[in-house]
Amino acid sequence: MTASIPYATTQFASLEQALKHYFGYDSFRPGQRQMVEYALHDRDLLVIMPTGGGKSLCFQLPALLKEGVMIVVSPLIALMQDQVQALQNNGIPATLLNSSISQAESQSRQAAILDRKIKLVYVAPERLLSESFLGFLDQVKVRVGISAFAIDEAHCVSEWGHDFRPEYRQLRRLRHRYQNDDRIIPILALTATATERVRHDILGQLELHEPHIHVASFNRPNLYYEVRPKSSVRQAYTDLFQQVQRTEGSGIIYCLSRKRVDEITAKLQQDGISALPYHAGLSDAVRKENQDKFIRDDARVMVATVAFGMGINKPDVRFVIHYDLPRNIEGYYQESGRAGRDGEPSRCTLFYGVGDIRTVEFLIAQKVDPLTGEPLEAEQRIATQQLRRVINYAEATECRRTIQLGYFGEGFPGNCDTCDNCCHPKPIEDWTLEAQMFLSCVARFAQKGQHFGINHTIDVLRGSKNERVLKLGHDKLSTYGIGKDRSVEEWRLLGRSLLHQRLVDETTDGYSVLQLNNLSWEVLKKQRSVMLAVDQAKPERSVTETAVDTAETEALFDRLQKLRKRLADAQSVPPYVVFPNSSLRSMANLQPQTLAQFAKISGVGSRKLAQYGDDFIAEVRAFRQERGLALQTDAEPAPLLEPTPQPGLASTTQLETLALHQQGLKPVLIAEQRNFRLSTIMSHLAELLDMGYPVVLDQLVPSDRQDKIWQAINAVGPDSLTGIRDHLGEMYGYDEIRLVRSHWRRETE
Structure with missing residues (x-):
């Protein structure tokens, strides 16, 4: 698109600059930039991007650049919590509204939305379409504005999809309710998997208006696919255990029944593997506890039914094993696709035995009308056809990718070199x-x-x-x-x-x-x-291992992982929320020793540079010192932070900010006038406070919020901004905490 982008803010010269600031990435993945541009121009979108392709950014970045708040529809509480936590860790004002929070907390969050303190609101379709919530949305539309509706996991709209949710069918009411104004609020539908039939169903059910449709390649070249025979229970478990034992990293094992989940979990635990179960028979509290342990690397293996699904955003899963036959190709693609979201080599294994076919056929026979008990013949017929496609896949001798991608209408020539049939070709x-x-x-x-x-x-x-x-x-x-x-x-x-x-x-x-x-x-x-x-034999293949550059980089990578785990545990967040493996790998290779160097690492934005830069640089420097490697002494200033002034002496740029502040200008106007980011201006003011300059705190932070922050500092100490914010809750921002902390230090010295 060549038309100018209607930014709600002028602080960024380009979309790439905004991307780096908010998310720490230097460039967009294929297709992302175009989708962001369309979203900024209020176009309806249907975005089909495979797991790990970055579809969330296609609506998250526009939400930050447009006026108003974006309403994100998500089917699972776990999925909402995961995405909101990741956004908040990047300093992005996002929240969720669902049954997991109290009424008082819900009211507090709604007040924050109406006060323009939130840019993304995650909500389940059931709550979204309730009359009370629609009434609240009407208030939001008038007072704040709604930038768009983002329908995540949009395949749930279609009965032809693998995870149909009837309540998603009602989302067309959003179009009916908000289409009579001068500006029709756009709808952005996004999913990782959708056949052509499902795509058409999404377009019709959501009544998308002249949408731009983007279908990315479904190919995941870092995943190795294989099918193994399951001739007996004992033999299958032995194969499974050996694969878990010799594959480094965490993994997911999918089973068809709760009973099988419990059996496999118990066996793995007896054999010394840190494994936990997940299925609908466990209480909500146990499921959440097990999921959190898996995501935070406190448990290595999750054994689960498909109930362990869309809410899992763990990028460093190294293997996914389907111990039982999946019900359809679409579900298998999405479940196996939870491996290797960080782009690292990962393994997807499907165990295939004829006994599994009878199990799935039994489950299909259970599809009956809940009122009459009569068979739902159409659904049973579709499910049976989908099962046949899975059997065909399991018994195939062609390239696994050719089969998978062909299912979604994408051609692939074969010879992928990352599946059992290509690595061990038959005559x-x-x-x-x-x-x-x-x-x-x-x-x-x-x-x-x-x-x-x-x-x-x-x-x-x-x-x-x-x-x-x-x-x-x-x-x-x-x-x-x-x-x-x-x-x-x-x-x-x-x-x-x-x-x-x-x-x-x-x-x-x-x-x-x-x-x-x-x-x-x-x-x-x-x-x-x-x-x-024509040969049905399927020889084994050695486990795909991540390439090792040198022993030195691997040793540093291991230390950085341990540091990440300590920081994550201190904040009660999963390790990947701090940094993904790809960022740690880059740190291990480049070994940054200054903030300026650290800022160039992919995944390091302004927020994470300030929050984690010193810790990781210290670890790198300690590593180099222990090994007798050269240390950089003349540190250059980081491009995303102002130079640290000498004690008691403000820099010229800080004094310019102070002069405008003393004229009564608000920080947002100072930032606009000086063409700086708001966070930079707030940093100036906090540093000026530290040095004793006459910054009027009451102009920047309301007195009641100052009192709350002051109390939090007294309770947890001034050292950790994250610790103070965790004590206060998500309604408080780092900028206001930093300002009050500066004032606290001056007053308590």
Whole structure:
């Protein structure tokens, strides 16, 4: 887009500058910048980005740059808490409103929203659509403004998705309620997974108006996919335990039933693995406690049903194991995709046994109308088709990525070198002739206005005399019996391969009938060959390990991880909230010794530079000193902070801020006049207070809030801004705490 961006604030020269300031990143990931621009121009959006692709930033950054507050719809309390905590740790004014907080706290947060102290509000769809909350939103719209509605996990809208939530269907009421004004409030729908059918359903259900649709690649090249046989319970557990034992880092093990979760957890604990269970049979308190321990690296392995799902934002999961067969490809893609969100190599293993098929079929049979007890035939039919696709995936000999990406309508040439079938390829044979037979049979059905699936096509090719073939007159077709020399299993293998390679299509209405496409006709016209891997053996592959640069960087990386854990524990937050592994890896490689150098690390924004810079620099310098490495003595000033003045002597730029303050200008106007960030001006004022200059604190912080902050400092001490804020709660900002702390120091010296 070339039109100017309608920033609500002029403090940033570019979107990249705003990105670095708020989130610490120097550049956008593919697709992010364009989505941010569209959102800033009030366009409706449908954003499909795979797990770890950065879709949250597509609405979070616009929320900070636009006037008003953004309402974020999220399906799970855990997901809300996770995102809000991460935002707050970056100094971003976000909050949530759900059943986990008291009525008094809810009222306090609503007051903060109306006072323009919050930019992002996370809320569940049930609460959002209640009459009382809609009434509150009307107040917000008038007094503050609503910048947009962001619908996270938007696939929940569609009954064709893997996690359908009926209450999401009601979100169209937002469009009806807020479309009669001069400005229609935009809706931003975002999800990690959505087939073409689900995308159309989202567009229709949310009534998106001329939306921009962005579908990123679903390929996750850092993930290694494999399928392992499950011939017996004992053998499967032995394989699972060996993989957990030899793979470093944390992991998730998915099981179909609560009973299986408890069994596997108990066995792993007996074998010395730090594992915890998670399923709906546990109390809310136990589930939360176990989840927190896993996220904070106090437990290494989480054994769970799919109830352990969208709320998990742990980027450094090194392996995901499906001990039982997943119900559909879409769910498997999203669940396995919880591995390696930090971009590091990670492993996704699926154990496949025929007994699992019967278990899933039993679960499908339980889909009945809760009032009448009658089977929900349409849902059962769709679920059965989805199960067949999973079985096809498990038994396939083609590249796993080709199959997965093809499911979402994305082509992939194969030879990914990060799946079992590509790393241990099977003998390849030319099956072009057999493919032409198969597709010709499908074409004969179509000529008669008929459509059938793989099994009936095989019956005709092999010359079956079953009642259905004879009744339909398919024994008269030219393709009847031409494939007698191939077994049923060989034809099934070919049929599945044609689907995986997108050389034939299959309807998604639950009936699984075959349809020819353009590539089918290329095969029939001898313009395209069909190659088939025919060996079903699946040799093991060694665990994918993260590349190690040098012993020195790995040793420092380990120390930085331990420092991160100590800081995270002190704040009661997960380690990745402090810094992701990618930032620690960069620190270990670059070994910054000054704030200026530390500010250049990816993931270090203004807030984290001030909050963590000294701690991590000290750790790097201590490491280098212990190893006899050179220490930098002439430290240059950090570009994101003002130079530290000598005691009692203000710098010229600080004195300019003081002069404008003494003229009665508010900090936001000083920042605008001087073309500085507001945080820089607030830092000036706090430092001026420290040095004894006449800064009028009452002009900056209301007296009642000064009293509360003063009491918090007396309670926890002045050393840690984070500790003071934790004592006060999220309604207090670091800038006002820093100012009062400066005044406290002057008064108590």
